[in-house]
Amino acid sequence: MLRIRKAPMGVGAIFILLFPWVAERLPAIEHYPDLMVFAGIYCLMTIGMSLLMGYAGQISLGHAAFYGIGAYASGILTTQYNLNPWLCILIGSAAATAVAVVVGAPSLRLRGHYLAMATLAFGIIINIVFREEAEWTGGPDGMGGIPGLDIFGYSFDSIHKYYYLVWIVVAIAFFFTIRLIQSPTGRALRAIHASEAAASAMGIDISRSKIVVFAFSAILASVAGSLYAHYMNFINPSTFDTLFSIKLVIMIALGGMHTIWGAVVGSVLFAFLSFEWLHQFGEYEIVVYGLVLMMVTIYLPEGLVGLPGRIAQRVRR
């Protein structure tokens, strides 16, 4: 049976809960909660994508587009139409779902990596739209003045408050996905991964299952985009380009694509790598990512979450 161990979840929850409190007291890492907001936003996206990669066996190279759809839906609808930000998050998700079905359905009906190709092209096109439709999106200069989030008069107006908001959303997505994997739906997805021929002979609608997972991952990305927009209060197209889609794949490979934990570990690590440790490489940063990705694929095919198991194996021998 597929068992999900409880202990790491407890440790993770306590860590997330206490982290801002600890960071506040250590000047060297005082700014880490800010990084963790981004880590959480990335996490939302990679949780959905790792379900898509690890269970449906499909790669998306255009998830930055769904991230952008959420961000621009929130940005445009709040600043130009004065809609409630929470409503905008819902509208963005609905738009992302519709787009995911339209883009995903034709390519997921076919076997093979058509989805990777379709999403790659789609991501490029959407980014061009963000750049060119300046009247709505502000063009390459981006758009500002996006309001923050509040609920019943309580405003998420500090880094720490926003940190908890983002990580609560991550926790919801995480537990939903864990439950899903343990459920009949998850079993069907694992069946598809093992043998499409046998899965369809058992009555599983393969293309529908894959489309649903893809749409789910698009919704998570869109919510992440909205959270990003309301946190930064400013967005511009370069945040949502193809390079970022590829970075998302790197995060998953880094953490390990066969468990949801891989997505979490990979996203957090990546946020620290890119904002804290690797930015001195400047334009060579991407080369470093390439190297890291190569090393991980060769030496740690299960990603970092596979590392403890490997070490344990070594020690026992």
Added chain:
Amino acid sequence: MASEPHRSHLLEIEDLVMAFGGLTALMNIQLRVAKGTIRAIIGPNGAGKTTLFNLITGVLSPTEGTIRFNGHVISGQKPHKIAALGISRTFQTVELFDNMTVIENVMVGRHLHISTSFFKCGLGLPAIRSQETAIEAHAMALLDFVGLADKANSMADSLPLGERKILEIGRALATDPLLVCLDEPAAGLNETETETAARLIKAIKDKGITVLLVEHDMKVIMNISDQITVLNYGEKIAEGTPEEIRGNPKVIQAYLGDSIAVV
């Protein structure tokens, strides 16, 4: 033809043609299978037996002709739709879910009979959990029926070939099929395992399930089938009871080059 036209036919195949480019794997096949019987499909390697199964289960769409099952035209439909109408199968090259345990493999077979709503599943609603308990019990009963209950929690890929083939049959039964298509269930099995498989197939028939059986083991074929259809190079060359087929000169001729003795 030898099959009785007045009995109710579960499966009716008319003028079926399957061409792969220049190769015609099946030529103008007519086939009627009566409810509750075991129908064997035999023939030398490359005769088109697996191709016929792939057409019946929707893996392939026929070049020409129609397949009717229980009142529905199923030719050209998707495999999962056909499964929902009541056809299940095993594969010549065993296709288990090797990333799962034995019982989970069978539980996947209950997919058609349970709620798999994405949101209910993600929210972990109690209805989904009690449903899990129910299908686990159902799967366990099926494992008991096929004789694999003691292996329920082993990983599927840890089983020896004989048990893998039996598990595949158990999984096929989990969909509650009206018709099961078994593609060489005894291939690669030793004598005892083959006997077990043959007994199981008879027990499936006793449950009222119709069986289509592709098999090279003539002893099994002659012992358990009600009717036999013989294919050779994509053509049906004979049909009848085991006694009729045993003495058919065309069949003996077809098999001579294959050095398989008709018992």
